[in-house]
Amino acid sequence: MSYARIVWAHLAKDLRLEWRSKDAINGMLFFSLLVVVLFSFAFDPTMAVSRLIAGGILWVALLFASTTALNQTWTRELRHQVLDAQRMAPSPASALFLAKVLANFLFVTMIQVVLGPLFIIFYNLQALGQGWWMALVLPLGTLALVVNGTFFAALSLRTRNREMLLPLILFPVSIPALLAMVQSTSAILTGESDPGLWIKMLGGYDIIFMTLCLLLFETILNAE
């Protein structure tokens, strides 16, 4: 059986589970909307100020929201020891990881689709730079969040305080990626600098961490 078909089997299962339970999507949507609305009330920003702070607010909202989904990702595998069945299957462990990353990527992207228009309305945003760069920054930034998040959620799976442990590990490791996301978004919105360098950094970060996580995941999965 091809690797792609195994990844698809895991992914289809995750999408079906989420469609029926809506555990991750509901939590993420509520949390991200709350952050965006609260910040807009707190700052009441002008258009110029919005361009400066919007990048930070957007990615903080997405980071916190995705953390709630990432915790759910593996929790449902722990219920009824389903993870043990997956560990015993002859399929490669990295396929399971890759499918989880793809599923989380889709969930966060769905949140972005809902959040994007609201964000523009609440913060009265209009990009002065080349707005189409956001089509690169958003998927690359989301990938950085979900790759690390999925991996570290698996790492903290067998700990007692895994909900608390995940952000404690994930946030420091994600600082370079967050910096690149915020700076590139701000550069696009203000049009004052070239976001190219930050986007390249984000791409490099994604490649390095995706490779490392795929290689190390089997060890994490079978750790006692």
Place this chain on the structure above:
Amino acid sequence: MRSMCVFLRHGSSPQILFDSVKPTVSVSNVADIPYTPRVPVATNAIELREVSKLYGTFAALRKVTVDFHTGQSYVILGPNGAGKSTLLRNLAGLTRPTFGKMTILGSGEVSEVRSRIGYLGHDSMLYDELTAMENLRYSASLYEDDSLPAGRWTPEQSLAMVGLDPTLNRPVGKFSQGMRQRASLARVLMAKPDLLLLDEPFSNVDIASSNQMLHVLDQLRAAGNTILLTTHQPDLARPIADCFCTMEAGQIATMEYFPPANVHTEIRAAQEPRA
């Protein structure tokens, strides 16, 4: 029932073997043992040598040395905390022994033979939100490896074997405990494993569901599969047992071998109320 059995006790670290090919322990009265193997015993499905499993300073398994023969059905008994589940999890490769050597299905590395081992844990290992068929189809997709032996059962066949309707469009979360256990057994059977490790498969299961599972297990035993089953209900498991194996404090204390049972008669007898 006990009068039919041979009762052996070998102290703290027993080596109990009735292998006609290569006995490793000399038992003086072995000729008197009324034991006829269901299939010719040529190999050991499992060989454990001085296997210990430590959790911190607590020893869940203590120098277990035992052989389980191919094609035999072993019912593992013992109080809670005796090490039954730990033993099965080690054999399934879900945990590794801290010390000792395990040879399973001829391999010293469990990961090499994992696809030939079926493990049913305390929990169902199924997703509550999916139907039994969806759960089994997902599981089957992970076992579609070209290197595996052909002729595996389809999800439909597996569910039918355990008496569940493959067209039942109800999520597993809304199943009764008996249905859930049978669906779980169907998942395990689908890959046609050579070695079945079942951890308390009859707990919280009604007698009808238990009997259905027993019939399936007996067919597998007759087909030459090796079965290790833990339970707190020895009478229920007796019809399919070739051997009762008792664990105490992380060690195998006794092994009682039985002559072959007439499963259908014994299941009926177990159902009849006692005088």
